[in-house]
Amino acid sequence: xxxxxxxxxxxxxxxxxxxxxxxxxxxRMQVSRKLQSRLKLTxxxxxxxxxxxxxxxxxxxxxxxxxxxxxxxSDDILPQPIPFEILYEDEHILIVNKEASMIVHPTxxxxxxxxxxxxxxxxxxxxxxxxxxxxxxxxQETTGVLAIAKNPYVHQHISEQMIGNRVDKKYLALVHxxxxxxxxxxxxxxDRDPEDPHRRxxxxxxxxxxxxxxxxxxxxxxxxxxxxxxTGRTHQIRVHMTSIGCPLIGDKLYRHSVYAGIxxxxxxxxxxxxxQNMLPESARNIIQLDHxxxxxxxxxxxxxxxxxATHQMMTFEAPLPEDMQQLLxxxxx
Numbered sequence: 001x002x003x004x005x006x007x008x009x010x011x012x013x014x015x016x017x018x019x020x021x022x023x024x025x026x027x028r029m030q031v032s033r034k035l036q037s038r039l040k041l042t043x044x045x046x047x048x049x050x051x052x053x054x055x056x057x058x059x060x061x062x063x064x065x066x067x068x069x070x071x072x073x074s075d076d077i078l079p080q081p082i083p084f085e086i087l088y089e090d091e092h093i094l095i096v097n098k099e100a101s102m103i104v105h106p107t108x109x110x111x112x113x114x115x116x117x118x119x120x121x122x123x124x125x126x127x128x129x130x131x132x133x134x135x136x137x138x139x140q141e142t143t144g145v146l147a148i149a150k151n152p153y154v155h156q157h158i159s160e161q162m163i164g165n166r167v168d169k170k171y172l173a174l175v176h177x178x179x180x181x182x183x184x185x186x187x188x189x190x191d192r193d194p195e196d197p198h199r200r201x202x203x204x205x206x207x208x209x210x211x212x213x214x215x216x217x218x219x220x221x222x223x224x225x226x227x228x229x230x231t232g233r234t235h236q237i238r239v240h241m242t243s244i245g246c247p248l249i250g251d252k253l254y255r256h257s258v259y260a261g262i263x264x265x266x267x268x269x270x271x272x273x274x275x276q277n278m279l280p281e282s283a284r285n286i287i288q289l290d291h292x293x294x295x296x297x298x299x300x301x302x303x304x305x306x307x308x309a310t311h312q313m314m315t316f317e318a319p320l321p322e323d324m325q326q327l328l329x330x331x332x333x
Contacts, residue, residue, distance in 0.1 A: 003129075004044055004068040005151050006091050008309055012063040021048060022055035024065055030308075031067060032156050044068045069151045072131040074120050077106060082118030087145065087316050092309045094119065094148040097318040100295050103140050105132075119148060135159060136169070139235065144171070144300025144318045157308035162232065168304035171227040171237060172216075172320060174297035174327055175246040176256050176286055178223045182215035186240040190233045199253060200235045202243045209233045211240045219331045221285050222249060238296060249289050249327065251296035258283045293327050 010029050012019070025031040025046070031039070036055065039045030043052060047066045048059065059065065085097040096115070098104070103114045116132045123130050133155045135147040149155035161167045189206030193199035202209075210230035217224045223246070227237055235254070241247055242254040279287070304315040320328070 002042060002044075003071040004042075005071060007066040007068045008153055010065045012059045012061055012065065014061045016059070017061040018058050020055070021046075021053065021057050021059055021065065024059055025055060025067070029065065029067065030157055030160060031153065032160075035152060035156060038152075039067055039069070042068070042070055067153065069153060071129045072151075073129045074116070074132045077116050077120045077132055078112055079121035079124050080112060080117040081121050082113065082115070084115060084118050084122075085318075087318060088314075092150055092154045092307070094150065095303070095316045096146050096148065098138055098143055098146045098300075100141050100143050100321065100323065104134050104138060104146065115146070136162065136167075136232070138300055139238075139296075139298075141295035142298045142300060143321045143324075145303040145316050146300070147303060147305070147316075154308045158305055161305050165230065166306065168302070168315075169229045169232075169300065170302040171229070172299045172301050172324070173225050173227060173237060173241065174249045174293075174324060174331065175223050175225055175241055176221070176249055176289065177246045178218040179213060179215055179225065179241075179244055179246050182218070183213070185210060185212045185230075186244060188240055188243055190236060190239055200233065200239045202239060207231075207233060209236055209240070211237060213241075221289060222331045224328065224331075237298060248296040248298055250293040251290075254296075256286050256290070258286050289327075289330075292330055293323050295323070297324050297327055299324055 008029065010024065012024065016024065025036055026033070045068055046052070046055060048057065049064050086094065087097050088095040098115060103110050105116050106114050119132055130150045133149040135149050135155060135158045138144065138146055147158060149158060158167065187210050188202035189204060190200050190209040191203050191206035193201045208231060212228040212230060214226045215223050216226055229236060238248055238251055238254045247254050247256050299320055300318065301320065302315060302317050304313060306312070307314050
């Protein structure tokens with residue numbers, strides 16, 4: 001017997017009396033044609049007033065349209081008891097506060113120890129069956145709010161909100177120097193660095209990329225900056241802030257220009273200290289700050305979107321992590 005997740009329900013209003021069911025599914029419930037085809041293959045996938053019908057039928061005001069998805073599991077992900085912080089959970093979504101150094105998905109060479117391994121284990125222990133579907137990405141070393149969909153409809157719905165720029169993603173970063181002006185936007189196309197496939201660069205031939213920023217506080221050696229992504233390119237914030245001369249503190253891939261010409265060996269506190277007498281004070285300050293945190297100082301502190309089932313706008317926040325708080329105090333002092 002087929003097991004289903006709780007239904008997603010839509011009640012037809014007066015203004016939509018006489019519409020085709022497939023129009024309701026596509027325009028009002030935002031069910032993609034691909035998902036419609038999948039739902040039609042199951043007994044309770046698409047129902048009208050509790051009965052299975054063809055999607056070519058006309059609906060009446062007050063009709064109850066429901067879609068149900070078959071329960072799934074992530075059989076390809078090994079369950080592991082890995083702790084993670086839950087910010088919110090209901091029958092449709094799971095919102096977590098991702099730690100630094102935690103990879104989201106298993107990848108080649110990292111089949112275990114990921115957030116997905118921990119989430120799958122958590123669901124199994126609760127006796128629940130879901131397939132792990134992260135709605136968006138966070139770099140391994142970036143902390144903060146991450147949304148996980150519990151079924152394909154929720155994943156598709158939030159993904160389409162992202163494509164339509166209706167998802168609000170806000171970040172906090174600690175950067176070298178102070179952006180000038182202190183509030184503005186960085187409109188710089190981004191693409192792969194032809195000399196290093198792991199890096200991204202701002203280039204006229206790249207993909208359109210837009211980041212809005214605002215300096216919240218600034219000190220002699222750095223600033224606390226709030227950023228909002230208008231596009232979602234790989235490493236976008238890190239690349240854009242580097243492009244205006246204010247790279248993220250601690251970022252080993254997108255380093256401050258002061259490192260140009262300095263030996264690559266400066267990857268430890270001891271090696272940096274041994275060269276300090278050879279460098280100007282400004283360069284020493286930058287290197288010391290980079291060694292004060294073991295990752296780029298970037299935190300996804302707020303995520304807002306329309307809940308796919310309730311259609312209410314929801315906002316989730318994650319507090320600034322301890323390592324960035326300590327760096328913040330160092331900048332202040």
